[in-house]
Amino acid sequence: MPSIDRPSTKKLDLYLISEADIPYEHDVLRHPHTLAPWMRYIEHKLKSPIHERVFVFERACRDLGRSYKVWKMYLDLRVNYLDEINPAKYEDEFVKVNECFERALMMLSKMPRLWIDYLQFLMKQCRVTETRRAFDRALRALPITQHDRMWPLYLGFAKSVKGPTAVCVYKRYLQYKPQDIEDYIDILMALDYHAEAAQQYIAVLNAPKFVSKNGKSQFQIWTELTDLLVHYARDIRSYLKRSGVNAIDTEKIIRSGIDKFSDQRGKLWVNLAMYKIAIGDFEGARDAFEEGVTTVMTVRDFTLIFDSYAEFEESIISSLMEEAAQRGEQSDDEKDAELDIRMMKFEQLMDRRPFLVNDVLLRQNPHNVVEWEKRVGLWGNNAEQIVKTYTDAIATINPKKAAVGQLYKLWTNFAKFYERAGDLRHARIIFERGVKVPFKSANELADLYIEWAEMELRNENFDRAVDIMAKATNGPQRSNVDFFDENLTPQQRLHKSMKLWSFYVDLVESVGTLDETRKIYDRIFELKIATPLTIVNCANLLEENKFFEESFKVYERGVELFNYPVAFELWNLYLTKAMHRNLNVERLRDLFGQALDKCPPEFAKALYLLYGELEETKGLARNAMQVYDRATRAVSEKDRAEMYRFFIKKTAANYGLPATRTIYERALELLPDRDCRELCIDFAKMEQKLGEIDRARAVWVHGSQFADPRIHPRYWEQWHEFEVLNGSEETFKEMLRIKRSVQAQYNTDVNFIASQTVAKSKSGETASQPVAVIEKSAAPSFESSQVMPGTENEENDILAGGFGDGEIELDMEY
16 A cells, blocks of 8 residues: 655645646645635546645645635545555554644644544544543533534443443543433443442432433332342452442341332342342341241232242252262261251241241231131140130230121130130130120121020030020110111120020020010010011910910011011911911901901912912802902902913802803903913803804904914914814804904004014024014004904905915815
8 A cells, every 4th residue: 555645845746746737736826825726626636646636635734724624525535545444554554644633623623523533533443542532632622512422422432442441431421411320330230340330329319300211210220229239249348348438238228128119028138138148148148038027018028038038048958968968977066967957947947937928917917817717727736825826816806907707706716715625614704705895796796695605505504505695685675776876886786686586595495494485585576676587486486385376466466567578478377377277267357358458469369369268168159259359450460360260260160151251351351462362262262162152253353453373373273273163164264364454463563563573583483574664553453443254345355365275275175
């Protein structure tokens, strides 16, 4: 590569000037300090050899020393010429270009573009010191508003250089842009400057107004700091000790994080223990693990700490066992004793795990009855610890806050523990204390009294059990207390607990006398807390002891206390038992009258049937028919059709089939269409049995208005059979005409179209005709528009109908 030397300033190299250059030379000589002649001269030399071009540029830069344009073109020429040249092999050439840059920057030190080109050129030469100093000179020369153009290049240079230079550059950069401290921390971590990175993390966390440009939360930064302090604990301690800088209190930092970030306590406790392990403080690590498992509030945190604790102990035991294996037959009492101790403590740790988990759950909710019961179960047969646990539970739990589990069971199980040990005196003391506790609900207090009484029963102390229940149910003679009034204590409301009274009456009934039992039932009625079951039980008790009238009085009190539907069940039982006792008919009629007086229609059917049975067996058939007649009007609509059928059946049995005509006619007037259709079939068959063919046919005609041939084909099939057996050709045609007329009428009724569509969708059929949206018409009726057989209109309708082949064949068969 030819060397390019700077032309002499004393004598021009005239051999570089050709004849073609003479006009341009004259021009620049006449105007040496004017830019235009030099630019024309430079453009003229664009295709000339590099030496000639440098010769012109050097002279131009000498005469136009402060021309940025000339210097930029000259420097670009020199840099591009060396673009693909090895700077180590041709170092002298690069030095010459560096000198050109220096001369340019002496005149144009405020031009950032020249500084950038110079610095990029220096970075290619791997001149670290010279490049760093040039960067520093550029920052000093340029105004601070243009530093943002220099720092990206400077930071890139620092990253490529690494080492202390990079750290110093980034420190200086933070003075310009302190919000980029996270980049500085990343560089420190990449360069293994862990102590400095930790100090920067601490500075970030101590800055209350710091906002991470990477979107990191304070907890994320805190986690990164703790991970750094734990993983590089030894390096950081040794570096700070060598530097004479105050040591970082890692334990204090982690503990402050434990207090601040309550949802990450498990991880932070593990970090603290790992830090202790990293610095060789194994006992301190165990203390950290122990403190963690005994203070965390969630099972997740506990599991994290306990697993790390167990893994740490296993690693210690493994290392001790490896040392023992390496020693072979050589004995070391101290090491062997340490191994035995470690294994024993590890076993104890694993045995403590259920208790530690239980502690965590109880710290979450000290009023959790279920967890206290589990803790009792963990002690197995350790009587001393069981008693202590029950005592702590009773002292800790607030009855009003015991939302998980039932507190009375805790007292009951405590007393049963002494009962199983044969110590009834202490068991009774516990129950006596328990019944004074202000439970959350009166039912819990009632259950506790019941458990107390059952304990006495198990030990055959029957009189004591009765006394306990008498004490529990003791209350004012006239009580206006509302059992569900939460403003009163459970003890004040207890005497109105039906659960307690039910147990009491069962107890006295089992071990006491009938008079005592009746007194308890009377007291229940006085307190107005009786239930239907109480009424039935009391009546059955009296009935079993042959006090029939007294039992009937109990039923009467019951029907006065309760309204329907509860009263229906009581009346049903009462009337059934009264009929079995063969009471006076008049008295039974009065009872039925009272029962039916305010009976709702949906419950009337059973009572009317019972009443009718009474009249049939003990009264007159005429009275029974009157009862059934009343029933057809009193029962609900869904039961009315069935009641009419029953009435018709009884009437036919007592008075014969002709007597049922009036009932059929009235039923057809009152029942809905769906019931009238079936009733017409029965009515027509009845008339057919009596030989009244015309009346039967009239019934078939009347019922046809309720039967759509496509939805209710059964009706028309039976009419068809009737006409085949009893009709003529004219009556058969009349039936077919009516069938078509009814079908046409239903085709124009929106309601029937909808019902037909539903019926077909259920049967899987597809509609054969399109359904149009039309106006709703009235239900089909034949009372006014029906065409009587034998008229002229009938013939027109039949002819207009156009009988098909099938219909002709039917006629021929007939």
